[in-house]
Amino acid sequence: MSAESSAMNRGVSFWKSVTWVTFLLAGAISMLDPLELFSYSVAPVCFTTAEYVGPNIDAATALPGASAPTDKQSDQLFGMNTEPVNAGVLFDKWRDTRAGIAQDLAVVARCEANEPCPGAAQKLIGLSLEGAGRSERARIGLINRAVDLAISPVSDEAQWGVADRWSDPFETLRSDRGDCEDYAIVKYAALLEAGLSRDDVKIVVFRDRKSNEDHAVVAAHVDNQWLLLDNLTLTLVRDRDIMRATPEFVLGEDGTRRFLWKGGDRGSAS
Numbered sequence: 181m182s183a184e185s186s187a188m189n190r191g192v193s194f195w196k197s198v199t200w201v202t203f204l205l206a207g208a209i210s211m212l213d214p215l216e217l218f219s220y221s222v223a224p225v226c227f228t229t230a231e232y233v234g235p236n237i238d239a240a241t242a243l244p245g246a247s248a249p250t251d252k253q254s255d256q257l258f259g260m261n262t263e264p265v266n267a268g269v270l271f272d273k274w275r276d277t278r279a280g281i282a283q284d285l286a287v288v289a290r291c292e293a294n295e296p297c298p299g300a301a302q303k304l305i306g307l308s309l310e311g312a313g314r315s316e317r318a319r320i321g322l323i324n325r326a327v328d329l330a331i332s333p334v335s336d337e338a339q340w341g342v343a344d345r346w347s348d349p350f351e352t353l354r355s356d357r358g359d360c361e362d363y364a365i366v367k368y369a370a371l372l373e374a375g376l377s378r379d380d381v382k383i384v385v386f387r388d389r390k391s392n393e394d395h396a397v398v399a400a401h402v403d404n405q406w407l408l409l410d411n412l413t414l415t416l417v418r419d420r421d422i423m424r425a426t427p428e429f430v431l432g433e434d435g436t437r438r439f440l441w442k443g444g445d446r447g448s449a450s
Contacts, residue, residue, distance in 0.1 A: 257384065257399055257406050258419050258427050262437035265429070270385070273346050274431045280348030281369050287350070288373055300350035303330070307366070308373035316402050321416050323374060324398075324409040327367050332357045333411070361396040363411035368398050376400060378433040384408070386425035395425065 265271050288304055291297035297305075307330065311322030334357045336345045349369040352362045364383045371381045380401035388395050398409040399419060406419040419427075430437050 255401070255404075257382065257430055258422075258439065260427070261440045262430055263440055264434075265436040265438050268436075270429060270431075271436045274383075274436045277346050277348065277365060277431075280351075281365065281372075284349045284369060285373060298350070300353040303353045304349055304366070304370060304373060307370040317407070317416070319374065320371065320376075320400050320402060320407065320409070321414075323370050324367060324416065325414045327363060327370060327409075328411055328414055330356060331363055331366065331411075333359065335359055360411055364396040364398045364409075367409050371398065371400060381432065383431040384427055385429040385431070386422075386427055388425045390424050394428075399430070 284301070284304065287298065287301050291301050291305060307323060307326050310326040311319035314322065331352060336342055336359055339345075339355070339357055346365065347358060347362050349366045352358045352366050358366075361383070368381055368383055372378060382399045384397055384399050386395045386397070387393075395410075397411070399406050400409060401407075407416045408419055408422065410417065427439050430439065
């Protein structure tokens, strides 16, 4: 056999091996849970709003102990009580944001009645239909993933030239860009449009103890537990499994509320 023929055979064998390895990898990936294919795929972009919160409370003294939660606690985020916040920057922002969400969902309702439908409304409807026909948990995970992949992370300073701005769902979907609360607001609206009860969807504001910044995520109540939908990961996380962040405020249909800490220590919304 000539040297040229030998080299050609080696080349063919090499590409056969590459093809076989690729086939095996594709098969392995196809067996993974679709909710676990991506993790920490979105760069962290959060809002820094020191005026929203008070002292940075150590979670070791703030969060409930390791004992199993009671039936009542299982319906509470982090097993903690809350109190209403009736004034302050965060109160104002959530009041205006809720009005924007309601307005956008009214447009979506008109779309579903076969009236003219703007592009942003069509996007929100598409996101809410992700995972239709799947279990509620799987559907929530697929909506979470779809929103994370539909929006590119950018700070409010870079996008709007201001330190902090909360956009309604349509504004974010028109630009396809936003920071953590913009992701959370779109997910909140998409889950409501998908049929979740308004009592079962919340937005939680954390203090990330590592970066010392605030961070917003969505919490959805399903299968008797609260799952967190975070733009930093496409994987659903139970509220009890959060380790490096302190929950401070929860936003929902009942307005703005502040988590109550053991020993009487509380954050401040003013």
